[in-house]
Amino acid sequence: MIFNQVVLAPADPILGLTDAFKADPRADKVNLGVGIYKDESGQTPILKSVKLAEQKLLETETSKSYLGIDGVIAYNQAVQGLLFGTDHAVMSEKRAVTAQAPGGTGSLRMAAEFVVRNTASRTVWVSNLTWANHNNIFQSAGLTVKQYGYYDAASHDIDFDAMLTSLEQANSGDLLLLHGCCHNPTGIDLNICQWEVIAQLCVDKGLIPLFDFAYQGFGAGVEEDAQGLRLVASKVPELLVANSFSKNFGLYNERIGAVTLVAEDEETAKRAFSQIKSTIRSSYSNPPAHGALIVATILGDAELRKLWEEELTQMRERIAEMRVLFVKTLSEQGVEQDFSFISAQNGMFSFSGLNKDQVARLKEEFGVYIVGSGRISVAGMTRANMDTICRAIAQVL
Numbered sequence: 001m002i003f004n005q006v007v008l009a010p011a012d013p014i015l016g017l018t019d020a021f022k023a024d025p026r027a028d029k030v031n032l033g034v035g036i037y038k039d040e041s042g043q044t045p046i047l048k049s050v051k052l053a054e055q056k057l058l059e060t061e062t063s064k065s066y067l068g069i070d071g072v073i074a075y076n077q078a079v080q081g082l083l084f085g086t087d088h089a090v091m092s093e094k095r096a097v098t099a100q101a102p103g104g105t106g107s108l109r110m111a112a113e114f115v116v117r118n119t120a121s122r123t124v125w126v127s128n129l130t131w132a133n134h135n136n137i138f139q140s141a142g143l144t145v146k147q148y149g150y151y152d153a154a155s156h157d158i159d160f161d162a163m164l165t166s167l168e169q170a171n172s173g174d175l176l177l178l179h180g181c182c183h184n185p186t187g188i189d190l191n192i193c194q195w196e197v198i199a200q201l202c203v204d205k206g207l208i209p210l211f212d213f214a215y216q217g218f219g220a221g222v223e224e225d226a227q228g229l230r231l232v233a234s235k236v237p238e239l240l241v242a243n244s245f246s247k248n249f250g251l252y253n254e255r256i257g258a259v260t261l262v263a264e265d266e267e268t269a270k271r272a273f274s275q276i277k278s279t280i281r282s283s284y285s286n287p288p289a290h291g292a293l294i295v296a297t298i299l300g301d302a303e304l305r306k307l308w309e310e311e312l313t314q315m316r317e318r319i320a321e322m323r324v325l326f327v328k329t330l331s332e333q334g335v336e337q338d339f340s341f342i343s344a345q346n347g348m349f350s351f352s353g354l355n356k357d358q359v360a361r362l363k364e365e366f367g368v369y370i371v372g373s374g375r376i377s378v379a380g381m382t383r384a385n386m387d388t389i390c391r392a393i394a395q396v397l
Protein backbone atom coordinates (compact mmCIF):
# COMPACT_ATOMS: atom_id res chain seq x y z
CA MET A 1 0.00 0.00 0.00
CA ILE A 2 1.22 3.49 -0.77
CA PHE A 3 -1.70 5.84 -0.33
CA ASN A 4 -1.59 5.64 3.46
CA GLN A 5 1.69 7.60 3.31
CA VAL A 6 -0.07 10.61 1.82
CA VAL A 7 -0.50 13.60 4.11
CA LEU A 8 -3.49 15.89 3.95
CA ALA A 9 -2.95 18.96 1.75
CA PRO A 10 -3.80 22.34 3.31
CA ALA A 11 -6.94 23.99 1.92
CA ASP A 12 -6.25 26.49 -0.85
CA PRO A 13 -6.27 29.95 0.76
CA ILE A 14 -8.72 31.34 -1.78
CA LEU A 15 -10.77 28.40 -3.09
CA GLY A 16 -10.86 26.89 0.44
CA LEU A 17 -12.60 30.07 1.54
CA THR A 18 -15.37 29.47 -1.00
CA ASP A 19 -15.94 25.99 0.49
CA ALA A 20 -16.23 27.50 3.97
CA PHE A 21 -18.59 30.16 2.59
CA LYS A 22 -20.85 27.55 0.99
CA ALA A 23 -21.08 25.65 4.26
CA ASP A 24 -22.01 28.81 6.23
CA PRO A 25 -25.80 28.74 7.00
CA ARG A 26 -26.12 32.51 7.64
CA ALA A 27 -28.50 34.20 5.18
CA ASP A 28 -26.67 37.54 5.04
CA LYS A 29 -23.20 36.06 4.45
CA VAL A 30 -21.07 37.75 1.75
CA ASN A 31 -18.24 36.16 -0.27
CA LEU A 32 -15.58 38.73 -1.17
CA GLY A 33 -12.85 36.10 -1.44
CA VAL A 34 -12.44 34.65 -4.91
CA GLY A 35 -12.11 37.09 -7.82
CA ILE A 36 -15.37 36.55 -9.66
CA TYR A 37 -17.33 39.41 -11.14
CA LYS A 38 -20.87 39.81 -9.82
CA ASP A 39 -23.46 42.14 -11.27
CA GLU A 40 -25.69 44.44 -9.20
CA SER A 41 -27.99 41.51 -8.41
CA GLY A 42 -25.08 39.39 -7.16
CA GLN A 43 -25.03 37.07 -10.21
CA THR A 44 -22.12 36.10 -12.47
CA PRO A 45 -23.99 36.20 -15.78
CA ILE A 46 -22.84 34.89 -19.13
CA LEU A 47 -22.02 37.92 -21.29
CA LYS A 48 -24.48 38.60 -24.14
CA SER A 49 -21.60 38.65 -26.61
CA VAL A 50 -20.60 35.17 -25.39
CA LYS A 51 -24.16 33.80 -25.73
CA LEU A 52 -24.40 35.18 -29.26
CA ALA A 53 -21.04 33.67 -30.20
CA GLU A 54 -22.16 30.34 -28.74
CA GLN A 55 -25.36 30.43 -30.80
CA LYS A 56 -23.29 31.07 -33.90
CA LEU A 57 -20.99 28.18 -33.02
CA LEU A 58 -23.90 25.83 -32.41
CA GLU A 59 -25.09 26.49 -35.95
CA THR A 60 -21.73 26.41 -37.70
CA GLU A 61 -19.54 23.90 -35.84
CA THR A 62 -19.22 20.72 -37.84
CA SER A 63 -16.77 18.59 -35.88
CA LYS A 64 -15.44 17.89 -32.41
CA SER A 65 -12.24 16.44 -33.75
CA TYR A 66 -8.98 17.24 -31.90
CA LEU A 67 -7.45 20.68 -32.16
CA GLY A 68 -3.74 20.98 -32.88
CA ILE A 69 -1.40 21.05 -29.87
CA ASP A 70 -1.39 24.86 -29.93
CA GLY A 71 -5.19 25.13 -30.18
CA VAL A 72 -7.35 27.35 -32.40
CA ILE A 73 -5.11 29.29 -34.80
CA ALA A 74 -7.53 32.22 -35.29
CA TYR A 75 -7.73 32.48 -31.51
CA ASN A 76 -3.96 32.64 -31.12
CA GLN A 77 -3.80 35.43 -33.69
CA ALA A 78 -6.59 37.31 -31.94
CA VAL A 79 -4.72 36.99 -28.62
CA GLN A 80 -1.67 38.65 -30.16
CA GLY A 81 -3.85 41.47 -31.44
CA LEU A 82 -5.24 42.10 -27.96
CA LEU A 83 -1.84 41.92 -26.31
CA PHE A 84 0.23 43.96 -28.74
CA GLY A 85 -2.28 45.91 -30.85
CA THR A 86 -2.23 45.70 -34.62
CA ASP A 87 0.98 47.51 -35.50
CA HIS A 88 3.53 46.43 -32.87
CA ALA A 89 6.98 45.52 -34.15
CA VAL A 90 6.96 42.10 -32.45
CA MET A 91 4.10 41.13 -34.74
CA SER A 92 5.36 42.67 -37.98
CA GLU A 93 8.78 41.11 -37.30
CA LYS A 94 7.02 37.77 -36.57
CA ARG A 95 8.85 37.48 -33.25
CA ALA A 96 5.73 36.46 -31.28
CA VAL A 97 4.28 32.95 -31.07
CA THR A 98 1.14 32.01 -29.16
CA ALA A 99 -0.33 28.74 -27.97
CA GLN A 100 -3.81 28.44 -26.50
CA ALA A 101 -3.67 27.05 -22.96
CA PRO A 102 -6.11 26.27 -20.13
CA GLY A 103 -6.69 29.61 -18.37
CA GLY A 104 -4.10 31.93 -16.93
CA THR A 105 -2.97 29.19 -14.55
CA GLY A 106 -2.33 26.64 -17.30
CA SER A 107 -0.57 29.30 -19.35
CA LEU A 108 1.73 30.27 -16.47
CA ARG A 109 2.49 26.61 -15.82
CA MET A 110 3.30 25.92 -19.49
CA ALA A 111 5.52 29.01 -19.63
CA ALA A 112 7.41 27.92 -16.51
CA GLU A 113 7.72 24.28 -17.65
CA PHE A 114 9.02 25.44 -21.01
CA VAL A 115 11.73 27.56 -19.35
CA VAL A 116 12.84 24.79 -16.99
CA ARG A 117 12.99 22.17 -19.74
CA ASN A 118 14.80 24.26 -22.31
CA THR A 119 16.96 26.85 -20.62
CA ALA A 120 19.38 27.18 -17.70
CA SER A 121 17.07 29.64 -15.90
CA ARG A 122 15.75 28.40 -12.57
CA THR A 123 14.68 31.56 -10.72
CA VAL A 124 11.54 33.64 -10.94
CA TRP A 125 11.08 36.93 -9.07
CA VAL A 126 7.56 37.71 -7.90
CA SER A 127 6.24 40.83 -6.19
CA ASN A 128 5.71 40.97 -2.45
CA LEU A 129 2.70 40.51 -2.32
CA THR A 130 1.38 38.51 -5.24
CA TRP A 131 -1.41 36.08 -6.22
CA ALA A 132 -1.07 33.14 -3.84
CA ASN A 133 -1.00 30.54 -6.61
CA HIS A 134 2.14 31.96 -8.25
CA ASN A 135 4.35 30.22 -5.71
CA ASN A 136 2.62 26.86 -6.21
CA ILE A 137 2.71 27.04 -9.98
CA PHE A 138 6.36 28.03 -10.26
CA GLN A 139 7.62 25.65 -7.60
CA SER A 140 5.68 22.78 -9.15
CA ALA A 141 7.44 23.52 -12.43
CA GLY A 142 10.83 23.42 -10.73
CA LEU A 143 11.58 27.14 -10.40
CA THR A 144 12.95 28.83 -7.29
CA VAL A 145 10.73 31.74 -6.29
CA LYS A 146 12.30 34.94 -4.97
CA GLN A 147 10.48 38.09 -3.94
CA TYR A 148 10.98 41.70 -4.91
CA GLY A 149 9.67 44.58 -2.81
CA TYR A 150 6.46 46.04 -4.19
CA TYR A 151 3.75 47.14 -1.81
CA ASP A 152 4.26 49.75 0.86
CA ALA A 153 1.58 49.24 3.51
CA ALA A 154 2.11 52.68 5.06
CA SER A 155 1.57 54.71 1.88
CA HIS A 156 -0.76 52.16 0.21
CA ASP A 157 1.40 52.60 -2.85
CA ILE A 158 4.29 50.97 -4.70
CA ASP A 159 7.66 51.08 -3.02
CA PHE A 160 9.44 51.39 -6.34
CA ASP A 161 12.85 51.94 -4.73
CA ALA A 162 12.42 48.68 -2.81
CA MET A 163 11.52 46.94 -6.07
CA LEU A 164 14.67 48.19 -7.76
CA THR A 165 16.85 47.42 -4.73
CA SER A 166 15.65 43.80 -4.56
CA LEU A 167 16.14 43.32 -8.27
CA GLU A 168 19.80 44.32 -7.95
CA GLN A 169 20.19 40.74 -6.67
CA ALA A 170 18.64 39.25 -9.82
CA ASN A 171 20.89 37.51 -12.32
CA SER A 172 20.90 37.39 -16.09
CA GLY A 173 18.32 34.86 -17.30
CA ASP A 174 16.12 35.15 -14.20
CA LEU A 175 12.40 35.48 -14.91
CA LEU A 176 10.67 38.63 -13.68
CA LEU A 177 6.96 38.08 -13.07
CA LEU A 178 5.06 41.30 -13.78
CA HIS A 179 1.30 41.80 -13.45
CA GLY A 180 0.27 43.38 -16.76
CA CYS A 181 -2.43 45.44 -15.02
CA CYS A 182 -4.74 45.30 -12.00
CA HIS A 183 -2.08 43.90 -9.70
CA ASN A 184 -3.44 41.06 -7.60
CA PRO A 185 -3.82 41.53 -4.61
CA THR A 186 -2.88 45.20 -4.19
CA GLY A 187 -4.66 46.86 -7.14
CA ILE A 188 -1.62 49.14 -7.55
CA ASP A 189 0.07 49.14 -10.95
CA LEU A 190 3.32 50.55 -12.28
CA ASN A 191 2.95 53.91 -14.02
CA ILE A 192 4.38 54.44 -17.49
CA CYS A 193 7.65 55.96 -16.21
CA GLN A 194 8.14 52.98 -13.92
CA TRP A 195 7.45 50.59 -16.82
CA GLU A 196 10.21 52.41 -18.74
CA VAL A 197 12.63 51.88 -15.88
CA ILE A 198 11.71 48.19 -15.54
CA ALA A 199 12.10 47.66 -19.30
CA GLN A 200 15.57 49.19 -19.19
CA LEU A 201 16.46 47.15 -16.12
CA CYS A 202 15.49 43.94 -17.96
CA VAL A 203 17.67 44.99 -20.91
CA ASP A 204 20.64 45.95 -18.70
CA LYS A 205 20.51 42.88 -16.49
CA GLY A 206 19.27 40.33 -19.03
CA LEU A 207 16.07 39.59 -17.05
CA ILE A 208 13.22 37.85 -18.88
CA PRO A 209 9.85 39.53 -18.25
CA LEU A 210 7.01 37.07 -17.66
CA PHE A 211 3.74 38.96 -17.83
CA ASP A 212 0.74 37.62 -15.98
CA PHE A 213 -2.10 39.35 -17.81
CA ALA A 214 -5.37 38.17 -16.27
CA TYR A 215 -7.37 41.41 -16.13
CA GLN A 216 -6.98 43.20 -19.45
CA GLY A 217 -9.80 45.74 -19.65
CA PHE A 218 -10.55 45.86 -15.93
CA GLY A 219 -8.12 48.73 -15.25
CA ALA A 220 -8.56 51.62 -17.66
CA GLY A 221 -9.53 49.81 -20.90
CA VAL A 222 -8.40 47.06 -23.27
CA GLU A 223 -5.77 49.19 -25.02
CA GLU A 224 -4.77 51.28 -22.00
CA ASP A 225 -4.14 48.21 -19.84
CA ALA A 226 -1.69 46.79 -22.39
CA GLN A 227 0.54 49.89 -22.37
CA GLY A 228 3.10 48.44 -19.95
CA LEU A 229 3.38 45.18 -21.87
CA ARG A 230 3.64 46.95 -25.24
CA LEU A 231 6.29 49.30 -23.95
CA VAL A 232 8.40 46.51 -22.45
CA ALA A 233 7.94 44.43 -25.62
CA SER A 234 9.32 47.30 -27.69
CA LYS A 235 12.54 47.36 -25.64
CA VAL A 236 13.47 43.82 -24.59
CA PRO A 237 14.58 41.05 -26.96
CA GLU A 238 12.70 38.25 -25.19
CA LEU A 239 9.63 37.89 -23.01
CA LEU A 240 6.75 35.62 -22.08
CA VAL A 241 3.07 36.40 -21.51
CA ALA A 242 0.47 34.22 -19.77
CA ASN A 243 -2.94 35.73 -20.36
CA SER A 244 -6.41 34.71 -19.26
CA PHE A 245 -9.94 35.38 -20.50
CA SER A 246 -11.59 34.07 -17.34
CA LYS A 247 -12.44 37.54 -16.12
CA ASN A 248 -12.73 39.84 -19.12
CA PHE A 249 -14.95 37.43 -21.09
CA GLY A 250 -16.48 35.88 -17.94
CA LEU A 251 -15.30 32.48 -19.22
CA TYR A 252 -14.10 31.23 -15.84
CA ASN A 253 -15.10 27.60 -16.28
CA GLU A 254 -14.09 27.30 -19.93
CA ARG A 255 -10.43 27.52 -18.85
CA ILE A 256 -9.23 29.73 -21.65
CA GLY A 257 -5.92 31.60 -21.84
CA ALA A 258 -2.71 31.52 -23.82
CA VAL A 259 1.05 31.47 -23.52
CA THR A 260 2.87 33.89 -25.81
CA LEU A 261 6.62 33.97 -26.36
CA VAL A 262 8.53 36.82 -27.96
CA ALA A 263 12.03 35.96 -29.17
CA GLU A 264 14.82 38.04 -30.67
CA ASP A 265 13.99 36.88 -34.20
CA GLU A 266 11.47 34.82 -36.13
CA GLU A 267 13.66 31.75 -36.40
CA THR A 268 14.29 31.60 -32.64
CA ALA A 269 10.59 32.13 -31.98
CA LYS A 270 9.70 29.18 -34.21
CA ARG A 271 12.25 26.93 -32.51
CA ALA A 272 11.00 27.93 -29.07
CA PHE A 273 7.41 27.32 -30.20
CA SER A 274 8.24 23.73 -31.11
CA GLN A 275 9.31 23.23 -27.48
CA ILE A 276 6.25 24.98 -26.06
CA LYS A 277 4.17 22.54 -28.10
CA SER A 278 6.23 19.64 -26.85
CA THR A 279 5.61 20.79 -23.25
CA ILE A 280 1.87 20.98 -23.93
CA ARG A 281 1.83 17.57 -25.63
CA SER A 282 3.22 15.88 -22.55
CA SER A 283 0.91 17.81 -20.19
CA TYR A 284 -2.58 17.61 -21.70
CA SER A 285 -1.93 16.85 -25.39
CA ASN A 286 -4.11 19.60 -26.82
CA PRO A 287 -6.59 22.12 -25.41
CA PRO A 288 -10.41 22.11 -25.35
CA ALA A 289 -12.02 24.11 -28.16
CA HIS A 290 -15.11 25.84 -26.82
CA GLY A 291 -13.62 28.83 -24.96
CA ALA A 292 -11.15 29.59 -27.73
CA LEU A 293 -13.86 29.44 -30.40
CA ILE A 294 -16.03 31.84 -28.39
CA VAL A 295 -13.21 34.37 -28.01
CA ALA A 296 -12.11 34.04 -31.65
CA THR A 297 -15.72 34.43 -32.83
CA ILE A 298 -16.24 37.59 -30.77
CA LEU A 299 -12.93 39.21 -31.66
CA GLY A 300 -13.34 38.31 -35.33
CA ASP A 301 -16.77 39.93 -35.69
CA ALA A 302 -16.98 43.73 -35.50
CA GLU A 303 -20.46 43.79 -33.94
CA LEU A 304 -19.76 41.13 -31.34
CA ARG A 305 -16.48 42.77 -30.47
CA LYS A 306 -18.21 46.10 -29.95
CA LEU A 307 -20.80 44.44 -27.72
CA TRP A 308 -18.06 42.69 -25.71
CA GLU A 309 -16.19 45.95 -25.20
CA GLU A 310 -19.42 47.59 -23.99
CA GLU A 311 -20.03 44.74 -21.56
CA LEU A 312 -16.45 44.90 -20.31
CA THR A 313 -16.80 48.64 -19.81
CA GLN A 314 -19.97 48.05 -17.79
CA MET A 315 -18.13 45.59 -15.54
CA ARG A 316 -15.20 47.95 -15.10
CA GLU A 317 -17.43 50.92 -14.33
CA ARG A 318 -19.58 49.00 -11.86
CA ILE A 319 -16.49 48.00 -9.89
CA ALA A 320 -15.24 51.60 -9.90
CA GLU A 321 -18.64 52.73 -8.57
CA MET A 322 -18.46 50.10 -5.81
CA ARG A 323 -15.03 51.40 -4.77
CA VAL A 324 -16.42 54.90 -4.31
CA LEU A 325 -19.53 53.62 -2.51
CA PHE A 326 -17.37 51.41 -0.26
CA VAL A 327 -15.24 54.35 0.88
CA LYS A 328 -18.36 56.49 1.39
CA THR A 329 -20.29 53.81 3.31
CA LEU A 330 -17.33 53.08 5.60
CA SER A 331 -17.27 56.73 6.50
CA GLU A 332 -21.05 56.75 7.07
CA GLN A 333 -20.61 53.81 9.41
CA GLY A 334 -18.37 55.98 11.56
CA VAL A 335 -15.00 54.62 10.38
CA GLU A 336 -12.49 57.42 10.90
CA GLN A 337 -9.51 55.69 9.29
CA ASP A 338 -8.82 57.07 5.81
CA PHE A 339 -9.76 54.46 3.19
CA SER A 340 -9.75 56.86 0.24
CA PHE A 341 -6.75 55.00 -1.26
CA ILE A 342 -9.21 52.24 -2.23
CA SER A 343 -10.65 54.45 -4.98
CA ALA A 344 -7.21 54.71 -6.59
CA GLN A 345 -6.69 50.94 -6.89
CA ASN A 346 -7.24 49.11 -10.18
CA GLY A 347 -9.16 45.98 -11.03
CA MET A 348 -11.29 43.56 -9.06
CA PHE A 349 -9.46 43.76 -5.77
CA SER A 350 -9.04 46.19 -3.00
CA PHE A 351 -6.20 45.77 -0.60
CA SER A 352 -7.79 46.87 2.63
CA GLY A 353 -4.93 46.71 5.11
CA LEU A 354 -7.11 44.62 7.47
CA ASN A 355 -4.99 42.19 9.49
CA LYS A 356 -5.44 38.43 9.96
CA ASP A 357 -7.39 38.78 13.23
CA GLN A 358 -9.75 41.31 11.71
CA VAL A 359 -10.24 39.07 8.67
CA ALA A 360 -11.01 36.11 10.98
CA ARG A 361 -13.53 38.17 12.98
CA LEU A 362 -15.23 39.35 9.78
CA LYS A 363 -15.78 35.74 8.83
CA GLU A 364 -16.68 34.28 12.20
CA GLU A 365 -18.81 37.06 13.67
CA PHE A 366 -20.28 38.63 10.55
CA GLY A 367 -20.16 36.06 7.72
CA VAL A 368 -18.09 38.41 5.55
CA TYR A 369 -15.44 36.34 3.77
CA ILE A 370 -12.24 37.98 2.51
CA VAL A 371 -8.76 36.57 1.85
CA GLY A 372 -6.37 36.37 4.85
CA SER A 373 -4.01 38.96 3.33
CA GLY A 374 -6.80 41.54 3.64
CA ARG A 375 -7.66 41.40 -0.06
CA ILE A 376 -11.30 42.23 -0.75
CA SER A 377 -12.98 41.37 -4.05
CA VAL A 378 -14.76 44.64 -4.86
CA ALA A 379 -16.33 42.80 -7.80
CA GLY A 380 -18.48 40.93 -5.25
CA MET A 381 -19.88 44.11 -3.68
CA THR A 382 -23.37 45.34 -4.55
CA ARG A 383 -25.57 48.18 -3.35
CA ALA A 384 -27.55 45.53 -1.48
CA ASN A 385 -24.66 44.03 0.52
CA MET A 386 -22.60 47.20 1.04
CA ASP A 387 -24.12 48.14 4.40
CA THR A 388 -23.59 44.62 5.79
CA ILE A 389 -19.95 44.68 4.66
CA CYS A 390 -19.13 48.14 5.96
CA ARG A 391 -20.96 47.66 9.28
CA ALA A 392 -18.92 44.49 9.85
CA ILE A 393 -15.64 46.23 8.97
CA ALA A 394 -16.47 49.13 11.27
CA GLN A 395 -16.96 46.63 14.12
CA VAL A 396 -13.63 44.85 13.66
CA LEU A 397 -11.43 47.92 13.19
Ligand code: PMP
Nearest residue numbers: 103104105131184212214244246
Ligand atom coordinates in the same frame (compact mmCIF):
# COMPACT_ATOMS: atom_id res chain seq x y z
N1 PMP B 1 -3.10 35.43 -12.52
C1 PMP B 1 -3.72 36.22 -11.63
C2 PMP B 1 -3.03 37.42 -11.13
C3 PMP B 1 -5.01 35.90 -11.21
O1 PMP B 1 -5.62 36.68 -10.33
C4 PMP B 1 -5.65 34.76 -11.73
C5 PMP B 1 -7.03 34.36 -11.33
N2 PMP B 1 -7.42 34.63 -10.07
C6 PMP B 1 -4.96 33.98 -12.64
C7 PMP B 1 -3.69 34.34 -13.02
C8 PMP B 1 -5.51 32.69 -13.17
O2 PMP B 1 -6.56 32.81 -13.99
P1 PMP B 1 -7.35 31.55 -14.50
O3 PMP B 1 -8.55 31.40 -13.63
O4 PMP B 1 -7.68 31.90 -15.89
O5 PMP B 1 -6.46 30.35 -14.40
